[in-house]
Amino acid sequence: MTATPPPRRSTDRTAPNINERIRCPKVRLIDVDGTQLGIMSPQEALALAREKELDLVLVSEKADPPVCRIMDYGKYKFQQEKKAREAKKKQQTIEVKEVKMRYKIDEHDYQVRVNQARRFLKDGDKVKATITFRGREAQHSELAEELLKRLAADLQDVGEVQQLPQQEGRNMMMIIVPKK
Numbered sequence: 151m152t153a154t155p156p157p158r159r160s161t162d163r164t165a166p167n168i169n170e171r172i173r174c175p176k177v178r179l180i181d182v183d184g185t186q187l188g189i190m191s192p193q194e195a196l197a198l199a200r201e202k203e204l205d206l207v208l209v210s211e212k213a214d215p216p217v218c219r220i221m222d223y224g225k226y227k228f229q230q231e232k233k234a235r236e237a238k239k240k241q242q243t244i245e246v247k248e249v250k251m252r253y254k255i256d257e258h259d260y261q262v263r264v265n266q267a268r269r270f271l272k273d274g275d276k277v278k279a280t281i282t283f284r285g286r287e288a289q290h291s292e293l294a295e296e297l298l299k300r301l302a303a304d305l306q307d308v309g310e311v312q313q314l315p316q317q318e319g320r321n322m323m324m325i326i327v328p329k330k
Contacts (some may be wrong), residue, residue: 167208168223169196174306177218180209189215246276246325253281253294260297264304271309271328280323293316 167173172192179187179195182204187195192206195218200207205223208216218226247270249263267277279301291317298315305326 167211168201168205172196172206172208172216172218174208174264176204176215177208178213178215180217180219182220192218195220242274244274244276246278248278248280250280250282252298253283253287253290253297264301266304267301267326268308271326272306274328275311276328277305277309277326278323279326280321283322285294288317288320291322294322298322302326 163260164219172195174192176189177192177195178189179198181187182202193254196206199220199222202220204220205220207219207226209219210217247267249267249270251260251263255263263279267279270277279298281297283291285293294317295315302311302324309326309328309330311324312327315322315324
């Protein structure tokens with residue numbers, strides 16, 4: 151004997167209730183042009199929407215009575231998605247770029263890392279400067295800290311320190327963010 155699974159519900163909880171899914175005893179109805187048509191049952195409101203070949207959309211569930219609007223739901227949904235895409239396009243994503251080195255780094259190599267970090271900061275990304283220790287090098291953490299502070303000083307025109315140098319296991323790291 152196999153049990154039948156319960157009926158599936160809509161997985162999109164953000165979608166407003168439309169047409170037959172509106173379950174209220176009374177609703178306040180707003181027409182396409184924004185005029186209020188009064189308070190009526192959802193069945194009457196749905197009949198008016200069907201006459202105009204449009205949908206009945208529940209706009210405000212919290213109101214007393216709930217507010218419904220007659221509109222083209224497909225067009226409304228498209229406009230909402232378009233607004234969301236535009237907002238996402240204007241949103242700036244900040245990445246964390248990493249610059250790795252050892253505390254015994256040569257001067258030329260150090261300048262290369264400074265230039266990389268400068269380029270990352272100018273692009274608007276955060277920079278995570280990491281110094282890796284091998285073997286007994288961890289005993290010289292003060293030298294690594296001096297190097298990170300020197301890096302921060304060399305980049306102070308384009309960035310500022312968000313997280314001071316701190317040691318985590320075999321690494322010492324510092325985070326620099328672009329200046330506003």
